[in-house]
Amino acid sequence: MKTDSQEYYDSIQFKKALQELHITNVSELKEYNCVTLANKLRTGYNKLMIIRKLNDLGYLPSAENAISIHDIPMSRKMRNVFLRNGIVYLAQLSAYPREEILQFRNVGEYAMSEIDTLCEKYGIQIRSLCPIKEAFSEFQFHKKIYPLFFRGNIFSVDDIRNKSANDLYNICEQDYCFTMKTYYRLRKNGVNLCGWNDQYLFEILPQYKSVQLFKQYGIIAVSQLSDCSEQQLKIISDSVPALSSLIQKLLADTHMDKVVD
Helix, strand or coil: CCCHHHHHHHHHHHHHHHHHCCCCCHHHHCCCCHHHHHHHCCECECHHHHHHHHHHCCCCCCCCCCCEHHHCCCCHHHHHHHHHCCCCEHHHHHHCCHHHHCCCCCCCHHHHHHHHHHHHHCCCCCCCCHHHHHHCCCCCCCCCHHHHHHHCCCCCHHHHHCCEHHHHHHHCCCCHHHHHHHHHHHHHCCCCCECCCCCEHHHCCCHHHHHHHHHHHCCCEHHHHHHCCHHHHHHHHHHCHHHHHHHHHHHHHHHHHHHHC
16 A cells, blocks of 8 residues: 555656646547556556556547566566666557667577567567668668667558658658758658648758748748748748748738727
């Protein structure tokens, strides 16, 4: 039985963990199950406590293959390796490329063979980054894109063609500058992404202008121009002629709204 102090500590940890993931409403848990949430929670939290509490409340569904590492026979060393790296369900391993698992502390070829045996027994697939690197071998991407493509289920050129620039932004963990560099590299190699309900400035402007507006005004998308003052819009229009017609329309709409008011 937990003491009052342990219950209090668990409660604080529970709230803090969800805040870190910007989960403030039950509806925001709909995109998760036990395994996917375990992968999102930072290592160091009592993941099983958090997940079981949400599951007991009916807010978090179990995954079909959500087998706790505590319910699987394995060496103590292997269980400690998993816990040290935030793995509480064996199925979490499918979200990591083999190359990344081999970088876990105390995981060498021998430990990896034990992991392979466990995963094969319980139907968990561990994939490599090699097919992704081969598919994009001519693109000369920065090496950090490959694990991101892996997590975004991008294993071929056709996979990325079916994505929008906004999808790419999320795949790149909302790193605008890295998304922009990846986008230009894709376009240089003849890959055009799908449209979406907005446009990033790098979709319509040269890279240096996109970077300039991002650094000066924090603007990354066309929709954000409406948040600028008239003075800012006029300055942007003068410095970026490609946006002048769009800005003129915004200014005209603003003036019309004032007349109506």
